[in-house]
Amino acid sequence: MTTTLLLQVVVSGLLLGAVYALFSSGLSLIWGMMNVVNFAHGEFVMLGMYTAVVVWTAMGGGPWASVPIAAILIGTLGVLAYFLLVRHIMRGPMLAQILGTFGLALFLRYGALWVFGANFKTLPDDLVGHSFILGGIRFEGSRVLAGAVGFIVTVLLHLLLTRTSVGSRMLAVSEDATAAQLMGIRPQRMQALAWALAGAATGIAGALVATFFYTSPTVGETLAIVAFVTVALGGFGSVLGALVAGLLIGVVESLSAFLIGPVYKDVIVYAVFVLVLWFRPQGLMGTT
Amino acid sequence: MGRVNIAFCGVGRASLFGGLMTKIVRRAFVAGAVLSAFSPISRANAQQTVKIGVLYPLSGNAASAGNYSKMAIELGADLVNKGDPELAKLMPIAKGGGLSGLNGAKIELVVADNQGTPAAGQNQTLRLITQEKVVAMVGAYQSGITQTASAVAEKYGIPFVAPESTAADLTERGFKWFFRTTPIATNFAKAYSDFLKEQKAAGLKADSIAIVYENTEYGKSTSTAIGDLFVKEGRNVTMKVPYSANSTDVQPQVLQLKEKNPDVVVFISYTSDAILYTKTLKALNWKPEIMMADSSGFNDQAYVKSMGHEVEGLVSRSAFAPGKPGSIAAICEALYKKKTGGDGLDDVSSRSFQGFLVLADAINRAGSTEPAKIQAALKATNMPADQMAVGYNGVKFDDKGQNTLGSSLLIQMRDGHYVPVWPKAKATANVILPFKGWTK
Numbered sequence: 001m002t003t004t005l006l007l008q009v010v011v012s013g014l015l016l017g018a019v020y021a022l023f024s025s026g027l028s029l030i031w032g033m034m035n036v037v038n039f040a041h042g043e044f045v046m047l048g049m050y051t052a053v054v055v056w057t058a059m060g061g062g063p064w065a066s067v068p069i070a071a072i073l074i075g076t077l078g079v080l081a082y083f084l085l086v087r088h089i090m091r092g093p094m095l096a097q098i099l100g101t102f103g104l105a106l107f108l109r110y111g112a113l114w115v116f117g118a119n120f121k122t123l124p125d126d127l128v129g130h131s132f133i134l135g136g137i138r139f140e141g142s143r144v145l146a147g148a149v150g151f152i153v154t155v156l157l158h159l160l161l162t163r164t165s166v167g168s169r170m171l172a173v174s175e176d177a178t179a180a181q182l183m184g185i186r187p188q189r190m191q192a193l194a195w196a197l198a199g200a201a202t203g204i205a206g207a208l209v210a211t212f213f214y215t216s217p218t219v220g221e222t223l224a225i226v227a228f229v230t231v232a233l234g235g236f237g238s239v240l241g242a243l244v245a246g247l248l249i250g251v252v253e254s255l256s257a258f259l260i261g262p263v264y265k266d267v268i269v270y271a272v273f274v275l276v277l278w279f280r281p282q283g284l285m286g287t288t
Numbered sequence: 289m290g291r292v293n294i295a296f297c298g299v300g301r302a303s304l305f306g307g308l309m310t311k312i313v314r315r316a317f318v319a320g321a322v323l324s325a326f327s328p329i330s331r332a333n334a335q336q337t338v339k340i341g342v343l344y345p346l347s348g349n350a351a352s353a354g355n356y357s358k359m360a361i362e363l364g365a366d367l368v369n370k371g372d373p374e375l376a377k378l379m380p381i382a383k384g385g386g387l388s389g390l391n392g393a394k395i396e397l398v399v400a401d402n403q404g405t406p407a408a409g410q411n412q413t414l415r416l417i418t419q420e421k422v423v424a425m426v427g428a429y430q431s432g433i434t435q436t437a438s439a440v441a442e443k444y445g446i447p448f449v450a451p452e453s454t455a456a457d458l459t460e461r462g463f464k465w466f467f468r469t470t471p472i473a474t475n476f477a478k479a480y481s482d483f484l485k486e487q488k489a490a491g492l493k494a495d496s497i498a499i500v501y502e503n504t505e506y507g508k509s510t511s512t513a514i515g516d517l518f519v520k521e522g523r524n525v526t527m528k529v530p531y532s533a534n535s536t537d538v539q540p541q542v543l544q545l546k547e548k549n550p551d552v553v554v555f556i557s558y559t560s561d562a563i564l565y566t567k568t569l570k571a572l573n574w575k576p577e578i579m580m581a582d583s584s585g586f587n588d589q590a591y592v593k594s595m596g597h598e599v600e601g602l603v604s605r606s607a608f609a610p611g612k613p614g615s616i617a618a619i620c621e622a623l624y625k626k627k628t629g630g631d632g633l634d635d636v637s638s639r640s641f642q643g644f645l646v647l648a649d650a651i652n653r654a655g656s657t658e659p660a661k662i663q664a665a666l667k668a669t670n671m672p673a674d675q676m677a678v679g680y681n682g683v684k685f686d687d688k689g690q691n692t693l694g695s696s697l698l699i700q701m702r703d704g705h706y707v708p709v710w711p712k713a714k715a716t717a718n719v720i721l722p723f724k725g726w727t728k
Contacts, residue, residue: 012540
């Protein structure tokens, strides 16, 4: 085994991890803002992917067109989900919150099955540009773009939350909505904004993932599991934690699949996951 | 007397349906048992038709495949009852005018929906046998449903022909009334092995072989069958790569392949993974000398449409080959297209069609609607290759009821479509190797 090949495995893992981070940040944001787990998160990704497929089939547009459109569409979907569903179920018992977004997930999944059909769709792989070689290592254009955007979006979300007044207001609402209201902040407006941002980030993720993955109504199921693990490992509510956790999972997964065997990779990933949570139950970068 | 006892055994089971059902079913059971015990021959003479139970998924997830199979069997019945002049020259059973062995008795299909569940398949088979009085059964597409349905037929001593279900254990149950015409994984393995032997003789590199498979029942049993036979025939399996179906990423597997660089790779995958493997092979730019696939995901229309042009030269398997003009397969496909309004026979529907023809032929030779005589005729089946509508070498059952002459032909991807290339007798194009893959 050559060093180049091993480096290739690590690079593949890092790029994969950046994508995991990208479609986990929205989930993390929602949790951090309002302690609600969005079980429809995978379906948001799925709809972002279909946006890319439709943009391409209808007008031949690549990610430059589909990413902004998906951001707007899924961001809007997030706001709608907040006002029509989440705002109401937040007053209910914990079980209602879980089943509420889970119901939304099923509604979106079977809605997609009805509208788009069960068949797998794919985008042409030269939509983003061919793969290139750097130092003997192959970089796939579409994955590099997705990974880079994932990195940037996550860092931007983190900066927004920690370095801007809007971010401070959002965090204030998540800390104590009543106190924030007394300070002149409208909690519902901030929470709706969180759903819009989370939806937009998830839509962007979907549109980019679609350039190298297949799209089908049930693809959300496949991807959502990774998102939940990433968010839990990174620390619920920590956007930057999701980035670190995503990269860690990507590399561990790639290396263990390559060195030990693909069927064992999940065992290793979840062993790491359990170990980290054993010592840091709040996740890598979460706060207690 | 034996049959009457069997019928009473069934009453206990039927009580599951509740009081009223039990009464009706019990009456039907007793009536049916008495009839079949005392007057099997008079029954045939009185009816002038031969009732065959047809069990397929006509609703539920697999409804599309089930409906295509049902239409294929209806075409088979039409050929026996009405005939086709062109086909009659090649196949005696397509003369029309009913079954000659039973004084021209017509075949009557009694179609039932197994709803995609083993329980419904069981209940419907019970109904077909006890109330509709079918003399034989054909079905049921999904292996799990074939399993429960054929158990009912076994209990009542009614022949059950399974044209499509490939799960190995179906013919390992010691059943006496179960007959399977479709080839199973061991047959596919033999085809792959013979094909590779020929390619090696033709000067291609085929010395190291990797088998990449999803690790549920389908992938595991198929990879074991292929691996064992390859080893037995002296082919060098250097890598076995199991993976979990519905992966989010297959880059490490492809990099493993790239590192070991085997000459031949055999993929046993469902559609989603087939797409990912194809995309990743291209992205990491690695291709084997010969790339093979065990049907399923790689034959899915969704895969062929989206990935066909990325796997030029991929070798897969199918039971059906369109055949040369004027061949049985070509005529049957034309008739089938007329029936379906444009859709041709495919791997599954062609196997249903063939299974039904085998059953019809057996009933004809039995010259009787007595189940035991049909069973004996099925056991004696020896249909030669030139009577096949699919790519089998013929139909001949072993003691377990498995067709020993079942075989698949190999198809190769050419410009986004599969064409039959092997064996030569059934090919419409030559094998072109090494594997080309993506063309741009």
